[in-house]
Structure formats: structure tokens, C-alpha cells
Amino acid sequence: MIEKNGVATAAMSRKEFPEEEKMLERPKAIIECYKEIPCNPCETSCPFDAITIGADINVRPQIDFEACTGCAICVYNCPGLAITVRQKIADKAILKIPYEFLPRPKKDGRVNVVNRAGEVITEGKVLKVLDNMKTNKTALIHVEIDADHLYDAMTIEVLYGS
Amino acid sequence: MRIENHPILKFEEKDKISFTYNGKTFHGYESDTIASALHASGIKKLSESIHMKRPRGFYCAIGNCASCKMLVDGEPNVRTCITPLKAGMVVESQIGKGVPHEK
Amino acid sequence: MRSKDAVVIGAGPAGLRAAKSLLEAGASVCLIDRNRKLGGQLIKQTHMFFGSEKQYASKRGIDILEILVDELRPFGDRLEVLNETSVVGLYRDKVLACVRHDRYFKIKARTIIVATGASEKSLPFENNDLPGVYAAGAVQTLMNEYGVKPGDRVLMVGSGNIGLIVSYQLLQAGVKVVALVEAAREISGYLVHASKIKRLGIDIMTQTSIKKAIGKEAVESVEIWSLNDLWEGVPGTEKTLAVDTVCISVGLAPLTELLMQIGADVKYVRELGGNVPVIDYRYQTSVPGLYACGDVCGIEEASSAMVEGSITGINAAIDMGYTFPDSRRKIKDLRDELKFLRSGPHAGKIRTGYAKLGVLS
Numbered sequence: 317m318i319e320k321n322g323v324a325t326a327a328m329s330r331k332e333f334p335e336e337e338k339m340l341e342r343p344k345a346i347i348e349c350y351k352e353i354p355c356n357p358c359e360t361s362c363p364f365d366a367i368t369i370g371a372d373i374n375v376r377p378q379i380d381f382e383a384c385t386g387c388a389i390c391v392y393n394c395p396g397l398a399i400t401v402r403q404k405i406a407d408k409a410i411l412k413i414p415y416e417f418l419p420r421p422k423k424d425g426r427v428n429v430v431n432r433a434g435e436v437i438t439e440g441k442v443l444k445v446l447d448n449m450k451t452n453k454t455a456l457i458h459v460e461i462d463a464d465h466l467y468d469a470m471t472i473e474v475l476y477g478s
Numbered sequence: 479m480r481i482e483n484h485p486i487l488k489f490e491e492k493d494k495i496s497f498t499y500n501g502k503t504f505h506g507y508e509s510d511t512i513a514s515a516l517h518a519s520g521i522k523k524l525s526e527s528i529h530m531k532r533p534r535g536f537y538c539a540i541g542n543c544a545s546c547k548m549l550v551d552g553e554p555n556v557r558t559c560i561t562p563l564k565a566g567m568v569v570e571s572q573i574g575k576g577v578p579h580e581k
Numbered sequence: 582m583r584s585k586d587a588v589v590i591g592a593g594p595a596g597l598r599a600a601k602s603l604l605e606a607g608a609s610v611c612l613i614d615r616n617r618k619l620g621g622q623l624i625k626q627t628h629m630f631f632g633s634e635k636q637y638a639s640k641r642g643i644d645i646l647e648i649l650v651d652e653l654r655p656f657g658d659r660l661e662v663l664n665e666t667s668v669v670g671l672y673r674d675k676v677l678a679c680v681r682h683d684r685y686f687k688i689k690a691r692t693i694i695v696a697t698g699a700s701e702k703s704l705p706f707e708n709n710d711l712p713g714v715y716a717a718g719a720v721q722t723l724m725n726e727y728g729v730k731p732g733d734r735v736l737m738v739g740s741g742n743i744g745l746i747v748s749y750q751l752l753q754a755g756v757k758v759v760a761l762v763e764a765a766r767e768i769s770g771y772l773v774h775a776s777k778i779k780r781l782g783i784d785i786m787t788q789t790s791i792k793k794a795i796g797k798e799a800v801e802s803v804e805i806w807s808l809n810d811l812w813e814g815v816p817g818t819e820k821t822l823a824v825d826t827v828c829i830s831v832g833l834a835p836l837t838e839l840l841m842q843i844g845a846d847v848k849y850v851r852e853l854g855g856n857v858p859v860i861d862y863r864y865q866t867s868v869p870g871l872y873a874c875g876d877v878c879g880i881e882e883a884s885s886a887m888v889e890g891s892i893t894g895i896n897a898a899i900d901m902g903y904t905f906p907d908s909r910r911k912i913k914d915l916r917d918e919l920k921f922l923r924s925g926p927h928a929g930k931i932r933t934g935y936a937k938l939g940v941l942s
Contacts, residue, residue, distance in 0.1 A: 479729055479730045479732075480728055480729060480730070481724065481728045481729065481730055481754050481755065482755075484728070484753065484754065485753050486627040486641065486643075486753065487627060487643075487725060487728070489728035509727065510727060511727065514723060514726075514727035514729050517723065517729050517731075518727075518729045522712035522713055522798070522799045523712045523798045523799060524712070527710070532710055532711075533711065533712055533797075533798045533799065534710060534712065535711075535712025535713065535714075535715075535799065536712075536715065536719060537703065537714070537715060537716055537719060538700065538701055538716050538718070538719050539715070539716070539718070539719030539720075539722040539723060540616075540700075540718070540719070540722060541615065542700045542701075542836075545710075559719075560615075560616075562617070
């Protein structure tokens with residue numbers, strides 16, 4: 317139960333994906349904000365008005381997948397780091413995640429990919445690491461994984477060491 | 479026990495300064511407090527409780543609880559967690575309620 | 582004795598914003614803080630804040646601090662900042678006794694706003710006085726202000742936002758968090774924080790607490806155990822964990838001592854964190870010309886502290902006879918911000934607390 321261990325069930329997280337997997341041929345933001353909190357940077361940072369919260373900032377964000385381009389601006393603006401962008405291309409999936417640790421993984425490097433419970437489920441290849449003034453110390457990392465893990469992959473294992 | 483590379487913060491390394499703790503020489507930075515400099519050198523026990531002599535370190539680190547009190551430059555009951563480190567400071571464990579050294 | 586127009590005690594988010602409102606209305610302000618740097622707890626908040634754009638959501642606490650301090654720069658001639666100054670006494674005739682750099686002096690003020698914030702609570706368990714048992718905020722101070730690791734292996738006690746956030750910040754500093762234990766049945770902080778640390782490998786155990794810390798001169802290990810539905814430890818469920826640091830994150834208590842000393846009415850309200858001043862709708866205490874805002878009135882967030890500070894400063898300025906431009910609309914907008922910050926499921930305690938105090942929140 318998420319209130320006991322912080323882990324959303326597969327059923328809960330699946331609801332945040334587009335109903336039709338075909339939509340994920342283009343990258344889409346998957347917002348995993350499961351309880352009402354007063355917060356709206358995802359709505360205000362989206363340049364395409366794809367996310368709606370409204371005047372009462374406690375309302376859980378609603379996403380319009382047609383409008384969403386997967387630009388990932390919301391990913392590094394979310395204070396809860398609760399958003400990822402996902403895309404399915406043939407037998408691969410691309411995961412765009414926020415990352416606030418050092419050292420940053422290197423482009424073309426291999427990383428361990430974990431699920432919501434922190435368990436390593438697969439290996440991924442780092443396609444891109446984005447760090448600039450706009451991302452403000454929250455790096456945006458593009459990771460390529462097998463499409464099997466499109467739904468259950470969540471982030472990468474932290475690399476420690478100097 | 480210093481943090482080398484922090485993903486959000488930059489720790490400016492100002493000039494190293496030296497001080498003594500119970501007679502031994504230690505080093506810290508101008509941006510340290512006495513307690514943070516000692517902690518960085520692995521010193522966690524800062525004093526003892528008055529009656530039962532139990533080991534004490536800091537607790538709140540912002541000057542509210544007085545767990546971190548030590549004898550500094552002859553002055554007792556100095557809250558080391560909020561006192562800036564200065565070069566040449568003489569820091570000692572405080573025994574009991576603390577009596578100032580004769581000046 | 583020095584004479585001042587308005588004195589604000591505490592330069593955290595509430596105090597900084599109260600000072601700004603007073604200055605905007607034309608008052609002269611003396612802003613006092615016992616620390617070298619202004620900003621209160623914002624000094625060590627490296628994470629992105631929640632709320633709306635008006636409260637600088639998505640900006641890091643350390644950056645919001647710069648914004649709040651910069652907002653005061655245009656008023657340089659009417660603002661006096663006394664840092665490294667402890668207010669050691671607050672007297673009925675609105676006299677403050679202060680100590681700065683070992684010098685004692687007194688200030689007589691027309692108006693005083695107390696924004697002293699709160700302090701961390703501790704938890705009773707065997708050997709809770711061992712070096713290595715630290716308040717979670719203390720660990721945050723050590724890491725984010727001084728760049729020093731508290732240890733190598735940590736047990737976090739408490740799943741409120743501070744416990745969850747500091748666990749994450751420990752990982753960022755390269756420290757292993759072995760587990761997070763929470764005595765209640767459910768995680769009490771934001772689930773997004775909990776999910777974030779869970780997927781980074783930190784085990785969250787509810788209905789679990791620390792039984793004792795073990796070590797000679799410092800923490801070397803701990804014993805944790807399960808709690809039953811009556812919050813009692815269950816013998817036989819003990820587990821030993823090898824850790825060298827225990828972070829206690831069990832809540833904050835308002836720092837109301839000065840308000841008690843001056844004789845303002847104070848009431849114990851559990852939901853607000855402890856003893857809080859009895860304030861009216863305009864944040865004035867039972868002592869005329871004495872106001873209070875921020876965490877000292879009830880444990881909440883920096884975002885609400887900023888809004889409360891703004892409202893209090895405006896009210897205090899008007900009461901002194903200054904004019905605040907468009908004050909009615911401005912206060913209404915600020916109260917709307919507070920309403921949204923306090924209407925979600927996580928704000929139940931605050932709403933209950935203020936209802937008990939008899940203040941419309």
C-alpha cells in the first residue's frame with residue numbers, strides 16, 4: 317500500500333498512462349502524483365498547456381495526452397520528482413527521468429534501472445544527460461531500455477563514488 | 479567526513495585554520511563552527527553529562543539544546559554548534575558545570 | 582536604550598516578509614536574528630518547494646532566501662538589520678533586552694512582531710543522549726551549511742516531510758540511509774517524497790520504532806522493533822541495525838518563550854505543535870502592538886510562513902497609522918493563498934489546530 321511503503325501498485329501507475337499504448341509512439345509525460353498536495357509547477361511550467369490543475373492548487377494534475385509533446389520541462393520542475401516521460405519505439409522504450417546526484421551518468425554508459433520499489437529490473441543505456449540553467453541542478457537523463465519495462469521502470473540506481 | 483562533491487551546493491574552501499582540542503592540533507575552515515570542525519575530524523563526543531558522566535554530542539545544531547557546550551578560550555558553557563571557529567582557539571572538554579579559567 | 586518604530590524578531594520567511602510589508606507602508610524596521618546569515622531554516626533547504634508561483638514553487642529554499650533578502654534592499658535607509666543578536670528578554674512595556682557580540686543593550690519598540698519559528702522535538706528511548714543521535718534538522722545543517730557528513734550509515738526516525746526530505750538529502754551527500762522507521766500506521770509526509778526515497782533504496786517501515794541506541798562513546802548500532810495498534814513495542818520483534826547515526830524527525834515545537842515572558846496569552850494546542858500564542862484574525866496577540874506569525878503560531882511550511890508574514894506586516898503597519906496601498910485587496914489575495922495552501926488532506930491538522938485556537942484560518 318503506497319501509504320505504508322511509498323510504492324504505487326502496478327494498477328495505480330497504469331492509470332496514469334494513456335489508455336492506448338499507441339499514443340506512446342510519441343513521448344508523453346506520466347505524472348505519478350497520487351495524493352492531493354498544494355502544488356502546481358507542472359501546470360505552470362508546461363508550454364503547451366497540457367496539464368490542468370486550476371485555482372485550487374490541491375487538485376491532482378490532469379494531463380491531456382494529445383497536447384503533450386513529451387518535452388519534459390515538467391519533469392525537472394516537479395518538486396516531488398514525480399514525473400517521467402516515456403516513449404515506445406519498436407522493441408525499445410525511452411525513459412526521461414530527473415536526477416539530482418553526482419556523478420552524473422555518462423552518455424552511452426550503461427546503468428541499472430530500478431522499479432518503484434527500488435529493485436533493479438533491467439539495464440539501460442544512457443542516451444542523453446541534460447544539465448543547464450533551466451534545469452537548475454536537476455539533470456534530465458534519457459535512458460533506453462527494453463520495451464518490456466515501459467510501465468514498471470522508474471529511475472536509475474544512484475552511482476556513488478567520487 | 480567532508481562532503482567532496484555536492485549535486486546542489488558548492489562549498490567554498492576558504493583558508494584552513496588551526497585550533498587545539500584538549501591540547502591536540504586540529505584544522506577547520508573559517509566557515510566552520512567549532513562543532514562542525516570537530517565533527518569533520520571525527521570527534522562526535524563533545525562533553526559529558528554533569529552527574530552521570532554520560533558522553534554528549536550536539537543534538538539540535540542551532541543553539542537551542544546546549545548539548546554541545548564546551549570550554550572555549552577559558553570560557554565555559556560555550557554552545558559550540560553556533561560559535562564560529564577562529565584561528566588559535568583553545569577548545570577543551572568541559573568537566574561538570576564549567577568554571578571559567580582565571581583571566 | 583534605543584527607540585525603534587517596528588521590531589521584527591526572527592529573519593526567517595515569516596520575519597523577512599513581515600519586514601517587507603512594514604517597509605512598504607513607510608515604517609522603519611529593525612530586523613533581529615540570532616544567526617550570522619538571514620533566512621531561518623531556508624539556509625539549508627536545498628530541495629524544490631511546493632505551493633504555487635506566488636510562493637516560488639519549484640525554486641529551492643536556498644534560492645528563495647536570496648529573493649526574500651533582495652526584496653528588502655530598496656529599503657536600505659529605513660531598515661536596520663541586527664544579525665548575531667539574541668533577544669534574551671521581552672518586557673511588558675515592549676522593551677527588548679538584546680545581546681550582540683557580548684554586549685547587552687535594550688530597545689524600546691512601538692510595535693513588535695515575533696517570528697521566532699520552531700525547534701525540533703526529541704524522542705525518549707534508551708541511550709537517546711548518545712553522540713550520533715541528532716535531530717534531522719541538525720543533520721541538514723551539518724551537511725548543507727557546513728559540508729560535513731553526519732556519519733556513514735543512518736537510521737531515520739519519522740516519516741513526516743522533514744524525515745523524508747532529509748533522507749533524500751543524506752543520499753545526495755553520499756551517506757547511506759539504512760532504513761526509515763515510522764511509528765504510525767501510515768507515512769505522514771507527502772507520498773511523492775516517500776516514493777522518491779523508496780525507489781532509491783531506502784526501506785520504509787511503518788508501525789516500527791527505535792527501541793534503543795547502542796554504543797560506548799557514540800552510536801554503533803540500534804535496536805528497532807514493531808509497534809502494536811496501541812503504539813506499544815512488541816517484545817520479540819527486535820532487529821539490530823548497524824548504523825552510526827540516528828536522525829530524529831518527530832516534529833517541531835514553536836519557540837514561544839519570549840511571548841510567554843511578555844505575558845501574551847499562550848495556549849497548548851497539540852495539532853499546532855505545542856504552546857502557541859493566542860492570536861486574533863489579524864495576527865495580534867493579547868498584548869496590544871505585539872504580533873506573531875510563522876511557525877511560532879503553528880507548525881506548517883515556509884510557504885504559509887511567508888504569506889502570514891506579509892499579512893501581519895500589513896496589519897501592524899496600519900495599526901501604527903501607516904497607509905498600506907490597496908491593503909484590503911492585498912490581504913484578501915494573501916488569505917486566498919493561505920486558504921489553498923491549507924485546504925488539502927495534508928493540512929487537516931492545521932485546520933483542526935486553528936479551529937481549537939478559535940482563529941479563522
